[in-house]
Amino acid sequence: MGEVRLESIARECRVQILRMLAHAGSGHPGGSLSVIDILTTLYFGRLKFDPKRPDWPERDRVVLSKGHAVPALYAVLARAGYFPEKQLITLRKLGSPLQGHPDRTALPGMEAATGSLGQGLSISLGLALGLKLANVKSRVYCILGDGEIQEGQVWEAAMSAPKLGQPQHALDNLAVILDYNQIQLDNFVKKVLDIEPVIAKWQSFGWPVIEIDGHDIAQITKALDQAEATTGGPTFIVAHTVKGKGVSFMENDPEWHGKAPKPAEAIKAIREVLGVTESAWEDYLKTDSATRAIVDELSALEKK
Amino acid sequence: MPAKASRAAFGEALLDLGARDERIVTLDADLSKSTMTVNFAKKYPQRAFNLGIAESNMIGVGAGMALTGRIPFACSFACFIVGRFETIRISVAYTNANLKIVGTHSGIAIGEDGYSQMGIEDIACIRSLPNIGIIQPADELETKQVIAYAVEHQGPLYLRLTRQNLEPVCPPDYRFQYGRWLALRPGHDVTLIGTGGPLFNCLEAAKQLEADGISAEVINAACIKPLDEEMLVQSAGRTGHVVTVEDHTVAGGLGGAVAEFLGDVLPTPMKRLGVHGFGESGDAKGLYAKHGLDPAGITASVKKFLNR
Numbered sequence A: 001m002g003e004v005r006l007e008s009i010a011r012e013c014r015v016q017i018l019r020m021l022a023h024a025g026s027g028h029p030g031g032s033l034s035v036i037d038i039l040t041t042l043y044f045g046r047l048k049f050d051p052k053r054p055d056w057p058e059r060d061r062v063v064l065s066k067g068h069a070v071p072a073l074y075a076v077l078a079r080a081g082y083f084p085e086k087q088l089i090t091l092r093k094l095g096s097p098l099q100g101h102p103d104r105t106a107l108p109g110m111e112a113a114t115g116s117l118g119q120g121l122s123i124s125l126g127l128a129l130g131l132k133l134a135n136v137k138s139r140v141y142c143i144l145g146d147g148e149i150q151e152g153q154v155w156e157a158a159m160s161a162p163k164l165g166q167p168q169h170a171l172d173n174l175a176v177i178l179d180y181n182q183i184q185l186d187n188f189v190k191k192v193l194d195i196e197p198v199i200a201k202w203q204s205f206g207w208p209v210i211e212i213d214g215h216d217i218a219q220i221t222k223a224l225d226q227a228e229a230t231t232g233g234p235t236f237i238v239a240h241t242v243k244g245k246g247v248s249f250m251e252n253d254p255e256w257h258g259k260a261p262k263p264a265e266a267i268k269a270i271r272e273v274l275g276v277t278e279s280a281w282e283d284y285l286k287t288d289s290a291t292r293a294i295v296d297e298l299s300a301l302e303k304k
Numbered sequence B: 001m002p003a004k005a006s007r008a009a010f011g012e013a014l015l016d017l018g019a020r021d022e023r024i025v026t027l028d029a030d031l032s033k034s035t036m037t038v039n040f041a042k043k044y045p046q047r048a049f050n051l052g053i054a055e056s057n058m059i060g061v062g063a064g065m066a067l068t069g070r071i072p073f074a075c076s077f078a079c080f081i082v083g084r085f086e087t088i089r090i091s092v093a094y095t096n097a098n099l100k101i102v103g104t105h106s107g108i109a110i111g112e113d114g115y116s117q118m119g120i121e122d123i124a125c126i127r128s129l130p131n132i133g134i135i136q137p138a139d140e141l142e143t144k145q146v147i148a149y150a151v152e153h154q155g156p157l158y159l160r161l162t163r164q165n166l167e168p169v170c171p172p173d174y175r176f177q178y179g180r181w182l183a184l185r186p187g188h189d190v191t192l193i194g195t196g197g198p199l200f201n202c203l204e205a206a207k208q209l210e211a212d213g214i215s216a217e218v219i220n221a222a223c224i225k226p227l228d229e230e231m232l233v234q235s236a237g238r239t240g241h242v243v244t245v246e247d248h249t250v251a252g253g254l255g256g257a258v259a260e261f262l263g264d265v266l267p268t269p270m271k272r273l274g275v276h277g278f279g280e281s282g283d284a285k286g287l288y289a290k291h292g293l294d295p296a297g298i299t300a301s302v303k304k305f306l307n308r
Helices: A002-024 A029-045 A067-080 A085-090 A120-133 A152-160 A189-193 A198-204 A217-229 A263-273 A281-287 A289-303 B006-020 B038-043 B055-067 B078-082 B085-094 B108-113 B122-127 B140-152 B199-211 B229-239 B254-265 B284-290 B295-306
Strands: A061-064 A140-145 A174-180 A209-213 A235-240 B024-028 B048-050 B071-077 B100-104 B133-135 B157-160 B182-185 B190-194 B216-220 B223-225 B242-249 B270-275
Touching: A002 A029, A002 A067, A002 A085, A002 A217, A002 A263, A002 A289, A029 A061, A029 A067, A029 A140, A029 A174, A029 A217, A061 A067, A061 A120, A067 A085, A067 A140, A120 A140, A120 A152, A120 A174, A120 B055, A120 B085, A152 B055, A174 A217, A198 A209, A198 A235, A209 A217, A217 A235, A263 A289, A281 A289, B006 B024, B006 B038, B006 B100, B006 B140, B024 B038, B024 B055, B038 B048, B055 B071, B055 B078, B055 B085, B071 B078, B078 B085, B078 B100, B078 B122, B085 B122, B108 B284, B122 B133, B122 B157, B122 B223, B122 B242, B122 B254, B133 B140, B140 B157, B182 B199, B190 B199, B190 B229, B190 B295, B199 B216, B199 B242, B199 B295, B216 B229, B223 B254, B229 B242, B229 B254, B242 B254, B242 B295, B254 B270, B270 B295, B284 B295
Parallel strands: A061 A140, A140 A174, A174 A235, A209 A235, B024 B048, B024 B071, B071 B100, B100 B157, B133 B157, B190 B216, B190 B242, B242 B270
Antiparallel strands: B133 B223, B182 B216
16 A cells, blocks of 8 residues: 555656756756655655754755756655745756755755765765764665766775774664666766676675665565664665656666756656556546646747 | 974864864874874774775765764865865865864975875865865964864864974964954064964064064964955055965965955955975975075065065
């Protein structure tokens, strides 16, 4: 039952990702769509937070180290009540707190500035250690991109984390999730700089590793349970994902790493995400006023 | 007070402050014996973290800890700190993390180890970042006050310290104020603004200049960002000539900051003394003489600048 609810929220968030990127005219759909099931499961199935008190010391923290996927985080934060959903279409516009990459100081609910890849894991270590020292029971979740772990700083942090704070303040409040969608900006990760054998690498650095399908909410939930039950150090979760997941013409195509859909493309993508055939689309929209409004808004944008 | 390295004064101040404030933690990258946090680590092992030779991770971990309310001091040589500029740029400055970054072994005065260990571009780089302040204390008294201030300051700071001993220059009743400079010696012909290591040499040069009939006001610019704009305008307006002295490249350091500001509001003839090119191995005294940062060099430069 919980999974059906989370799948439904993830669908809504996918729609919002496509909507805001089309309005922005630039951004990163592929990696936002690959990570959204993970973020949805975290925020609506797991995390302790209060959108009215974004600085609540006992909240759980999410650091989206692959900051270019921030449209996914914005969709989730809006759905969670941090800010109104209508603000989503200000993404990347002058004066908006919804910066192209995360700005912690601009938007309540953001835990760190990321987007310069390779830095989020170190910050997450610091958050986890700081919480341990302060005797706060909150958990920290760090989401890395697969291309991102080509950065050297990731391996400094990877080497450090299992040992940091030991033994009294071991970082068992930290779970790191790899969004392994196999594509980076220039090409497939394998072709640019293969990161395999990725599981053996993290294991050899001292991390317990769990391998899951990053679009299967039951598997994500189970992995997060396992991570939470692990004591004595952090846990690494390899989530196999599909870049552009849910949109046929975006899936597994490096072209859609950093290219926004045009409004007509976004409408088609939204229809696919919602699982409606082309012939049934007009009738469907009569039954779903929220989507109707988004589609009308995109159609108006197309005519501009 | 005998001469003391500002890194040593920093280590002593941390021990003292650490007893009073549990939020203080230290982070090091295998140089704790050199950055002088080693005694803090011995006394408070649960609050001292050695991240190994991995400065980027150390700075990022410090930023994360700061976001949970700890007050971390992340320490390494100034050159290795600024080498991780991109992490400072995003994880510290843009994040506005309340992290205190400590760069010791600043300048060519470290001597024999040579250029790769000399932090001489750190001010120029870090000065370009919003949010983060830069302080360089000039003696033991000032260092201890600056460290105490850093604990109270909300927001990131870069603290620039020396390996070498520093002669006392500040009066016993001195009280450090963020964004404020101190005139150590009055004068009306030229404003001599020093910071950190060479400040004592500025005072020595001023004595020689006085003997030669030139009255130099000597200012301690401990706070490099923000500048004490009020004192700078007043002094430059009065003397009409400004000379800056620092153990840092002449590009973009204190001299650069002063030139940029005066260029905007009160264009004033200026001479910037500092390091030209790369540093090199040698004894500190010889290196200061080579780069004109010793009393004789400063005196000669001021005279030439004033055509006297």
